[in-house]
Amino acid sequence: MSWKSLDARHWRRTLKYRLTKYYVGVFTILWIGCLLLVFYSQKHYQMRSIKKDLFILSNECLFEMICHREGPVDAIAMPIENLPVHCREKLQETLKGFAPCAAYHVRKSVEYLVAGIYDGASMLVTLNGHKGDVISVEQCPAQDYLTFLHGEFNEEPYGQRFNPILLMVAGRDGKILASSTFDQAFHPLVEKLFLQEGGLAGYRRISDERHSLLFFISRLHDGNLLLVAQNMDNFDANLAHLLVIFGCSIIVFIVVGVCLAFLLAHSVSDGLTRISQTASDIAQGHYGKRVEYKSEGVEIELLIKSFNHMTDKTEKMLKELENVTDDIAHDLRTPLTRMKARAELELASQTNMDFAASIAEDCEEMLSIINIMLEISRIEKQTGNVLRTQVNVNALLEKLHEAFLTLAEDRNILFHVILPEKPLTIHGNSRQLEQMAANLIDNAIKYTQDGGSVNVLLEQKDDHLLLSVSDTGIGIRQEDIPRVFDRFFRGDASRSTHGNGLGLSMVKAIAESMGGSVTVESAVGNGSMFVVSLPLNHLMA
Ligand code: ADP
Numbered sequence: 001m002s003w004k005s006l007d008a009r010h011w012r013r014t015l016k017y018r019l020t021k022y023y024v025g026v027f028t029i030l031w032i033g034c035l036l037l038v039f040y041s042q043k044h045y046q047m048r049s050i051k052k053d054l055f056i057l058s059n060e061c062l063f064e065m066i067c068h069r070e071g072p073v074d075a076i077a078m079p080i081e082n083l084p085v086h087c088r089e090k091l092q093e094t095l096k097g098f099a100p101c102a103a104y105h106v107r108k109s110v111e112y113l114v115a116g117i118y119d120g121a122s123m124l125v126t127l128n129g130h131k132g133d134v135i136s137v138e139q140c141p142a143q144d145y146l147t148f149l150h151g152e153f154n155e156e157p158y159g160q161r162f163n164p165i166l167l168m169v170a171g172r173d174g175k176i177l178a179s180s181t182f183d184q185a186f187h188p189l190v191e192k193l194f195l196q197e198g199g200l201a202g203y204r205r206i207s208d209e210r211h212s213l214l215f216f217i218s219r220l221h222d223g224n225l226l227l228v229a230q231n232m233d234n235f236d237a238n239l240a241h242l243l244v245i246f247g248c249s250i251i252v253f254i255v256v257g258v259c260l261a262f263l264l265a266h267s268v269s270d271g272l273t274r275i276s277q278t279a280s281d282i283a284q285g286h287y288g289k290r291v292e293y294k295s296e297g298v299e300i301e302l303l304i305k306s307f308n309h310m311t312d313k314t315e316k317m318l319k320e321l322e323n324v325t326d327d328i329a330h331d332l333r334t335p336l337t338r339m340k341a342r343a344e345l346e347l348a349s350q351t352n353m354d355f356a357a358s359i360a361e362d363c364e365e366m367l368s369i370i371n372i373m374l375e376i377s378r379i380e381k382q383t384g385n386v387l388r389t390q391v392n393v394n395a396l397l398e399k400l401h402e403a404f405l406t407l408a409e410d411r412n413i414l415f416h417v418i419l420p421e422k423p424l425t426i427h428g429n430s431r432q433l434e435q436m437a438a439n440l441i442d443n444a445i446k447y448t449q450d451g452g453s454v455n456v457l458l459e460q461k462d463d464h465l466l467l468s469v470s471d472t473g474i475g476i477r478q479e480d481i482p483r484v485f486d487r488f489f490r491g492d493a494s495r496s497t498h499g500n501g502l503g504l505s506m507v508k509a510i511a512e513s514m515g516g517s518v519t520v521e522s523a524v525g526n527g528s529m530f531v532v533s534l535p536l537n538h539l540m541a
Contacts, residue, residue: 015272019265024257031253035246043239050230051203054216055079058228061167062102062218064152065145065226066115066122075104075113087112090132091125098123099221111135117221145169145220149178166213166229169220170194177224186231189213193227200225205232212236271300275307287315320486335362372502376487379432379509391430393465394423397437397458404441413445414453424458424465426534428514436510439503440469440530446497448473448527463536464516470529476522484520507532 011017059077064070071077080100083091091098091114100116110129117123122140127133149169166186168179174194189206193215196204204215212232217225274291281289290311291304339362401417408415426433437456444454452472459466474493476484483489485508488501504518507530511518515535522528 015269016265019268020258020261023261023264024254027257028254032250035250039242039246042242046235050214050235054214054228054230057165058216058218058226059102061228062226063115065148066101067124067140068143068148071104072106072113074108075106078103078105083112083114084132086132087127090134091127094134095125095137098125101221146178153178153180168227170225170227172223185211186213267296271296271304275304282311287318335365338362369500369502372500372506376502376506376509379513382513386429388427388429390425391428391433392423392425393433393458394419396430396434397456400434400437400441404445408445408454411450413448413450417456419458420460424460426465426536432510436507436532437467439507443503444469444471444473447471447494465534465536467532468529470527472527475524475526475528476520477524481520481522
């Protein structure tokens with residue numbers, strides 16, 4: 001399937017679609033999770049605070065019912081069950097059969113105030129919090145709590161103290177014995193409460209279609225029940241409101257999320273689509289196509305860079321292959337044509353005995369081309385056993401100077417080799433190093449007119465050895481410079497001279513096999529300068 005065939009049938013299989021779906025799915029689940037967390041923590045927190053208020057009020061009320069006065073202001077209301085065991089034991093030891101109803105903890109003096117019924121009388125007992133000892137026992141005024149409550153309810157508008165609060169004492173049968181004024185609408189809920197099965201104690205939530213009440217029920221010493229209730233309508237309405245807001249936010253989130261996720265997925269997949277599109281174009285023969293860079297993340301940029309680099313290399317190799325094919329055909333055609341012509345001539349005249357010698361010469365030339373090609377290939381692939389030693393480059397160049405001097409002098413070319421005083425040595429194969437320098441010197445002399453000059457300079461720059469071969473020869477055309485190191489490349493101007501276009505390929509292969517490089521600067525008519533740079537500390541493979 002090519003990128004072009006990504007039509008409607010395939011859109012569900014596209015990376016863009018899958019990424020969008022994945023992002024939206026993950027973010028929506030996370031968002032819903034967060035909202036539920038907020039919702040339940042809100043609900044729990046509010047419910048806890050309502051329950052606490054109800055308990056405090058119930059405790060206050062019980063205390064007042066028994067002691068006929070308000071509870072201490074500097075004390076904290078506490079459930080009777082939370083009274084420490086040692087206090088409870090001491091209390092029972094001192095006042096056997098004491099029925100505790102309400103308790104306060106006075107933190108400052110570490111004391112407990114317990115209001116309860118003892119022997120039919122209302123008592124307020126003060127206990128030492130550390131030891132549990134009874135500090136004081138105070139008998140409270142004898143008055144029926146229902147009469148007291150009636151008076152209290154007339155005095156204090158309980159219904160307004162909290163968000164309508166309901167306070168009442170009821171018999172076991174559900175008969176209301178005393179109560180604060182409350183909305184008639186809540187009556188059915190109170191009735192419903194007493195219809196409930198199981199013992200009535202602790203918190204009970206009773207709701208109907210319109211209202212909802214949360215009761216806190218305490219059992220009194222005489223079996224009657226003290227009920228404190230909070231209207232939960234506001235609480236429920238707030239939660240419902242919160243749910244609506246959350247619901248809307250989820251819808252908005254999904255819509256915005258789809259757009260953002262699509263943009264995000266697009267930015268990720270766009271680079272891949274462009275690579276795929278370019279690959280498809282290249283496959284159709286547009287070798288010059290490259291993927292455009294856009295700022296879309298280091299990974300995608302690296303992928304594009306690698307892809308473009310790979311395509312550059314492939315294109316270069318293809319061009320080289322094309323050239324090589326042409327050049328091989330060209331270079332082998334000349335000796336072969338010559339061989340054919342001579343053979344035909346000989347066959348016709350049957351006289352010339354140089355025939356065999358000339359065939360052998362042409363074969364030699366072809367073999368030499370093939371051998372050089374194989375040698376370059378071996379060096380590039382770094383195969384075969386190559387002996388590497390410390391090579392004295394000064395000595396090597398002196399030897400080459402001697403070898404090429406006659407050739408240069410024959411053509412009136414000034415040939416100089418400038419060497420550093422302290423001989424430079426490098427780890428490598430001396431035959432390859434010699435071949436590399438010889439190729440450059442040979443070219444320099446070959447492409448320099450009679451009377452010109454050729455200079456070789458060896459020097460050390462930082463941790464590199466630099467070998468420069470310069471001449472005052474014919475120079476190289478600017479458009480040919482990038483191709484001079486290609487196999488079989490021969491400049492038009494050099495076609496008349498002897499050569500096979502493999503010398504510089506060999507130089508480049510040897511330099512690179514030693515971790516170095518070769519560069520050229522040249523201008524037509526002004527000569528050329530080739531510079532080989534080799535690292536002195538390169539570790540050979
Ligand atoms: P050959 O010399 O056998 O043609 P090379 O690979 O050594 O092959 O060189 C490739 C081409 O580079 C040459 O044909 C020539 O056009 C150009 N060249 C190389 N060295 C020089 C030089 N010193 N001056 C001018 N042209 C050069």
